[in-house]
Structures are given as structure tokens and as C-alpha cells.
Amino acid sequence: MPMAADDIETMIRDAIPDAEVEITDLAGDGDHYAARVVAESFRGLTRIKQHQAVYRALGDRMGGVLHALQVTTAIPD
Template sequence: MDAERIQALIEAGLPGAQVAVSGDDGVHFEATVVASQFAGKLPLARHRLVYATLGGLMGGAIHALALKTFTPEEAAARR
């Protein structure tokens, strides 16, 4: 598994999301996801949305995925 494939899967599952994924060892990754779909959702619900885009890869090909999730408004406020 590689970061580019994970990024593509998240982008396909959350249309319009801005996604950045990193990870060098092939099993541990970090992702920052900015998506309007996160509006009004608590962090756990946001993470579940991201995990759903990856299906059975979580816990298998992807051993660990650290997530930072933001709405577009939250991401803009961080700049």
C-alpha cells in the first residue's frame, strides 16, 4: 500500500475533499482531510467517514492511519 493509493481512495469516497497522505513504511500513514461532509460531525464520526472510504484495507494493508479532519472553514481558520 502507498500514500498515493490511500489518497485516491479517500478522494473518491469523499468527493471534493482535499487530502494529503504521508507514510514511508507501507503500513503506517498520516492523513489530513478537509471536507465539507465533516460539517456538524464530531471527530469520531469524521474518522468513520474516512475509514469507510478505505473499506477492508484498514487493519489489513493499512495497519495504522492517523487522521486530522477539518471542514473547509476550520482549515481556513488555521492558516
């Protein structure tokens, strides 16, 4: 069963409250998404740590309900 983009956004916002989150369905199938996450709380973290925070927010859904997620992270300008 595919995962809704709104559910992905909610899970990320719940785990990273200061995040601005933009979700794009890449294939129209509910299984392949791109997430752009911008958060001040990422400041000072490596890109790997930023991505790990996003994946941690999604828990066990990655690789299961959510097949693929392309992650882009940034800190606000």
C-alpha cells in the same frame, strides 16, 4: 504488501469527493501513514463521524494491507 500513499488518497477522494487529502508516510515503510482530510461535507458531523467516514472509505484495507493510519479531519475555514 504495503499500500501506496496515492492509493489511500484516491480511495478517500472517491468516497468523499469534496475532500482535500494530504497523506504522509510516517515510517517510510508503506504501512504507517497520517491522513489530513478537509471537507465541507464534514460540517455538522462529530469528529468521530468524520473519522468513521475516512475509515469507511478505506474499507477492509485498514488493519490488513494498511497497518496504521493517523487521521486528522477538519472543515474548511
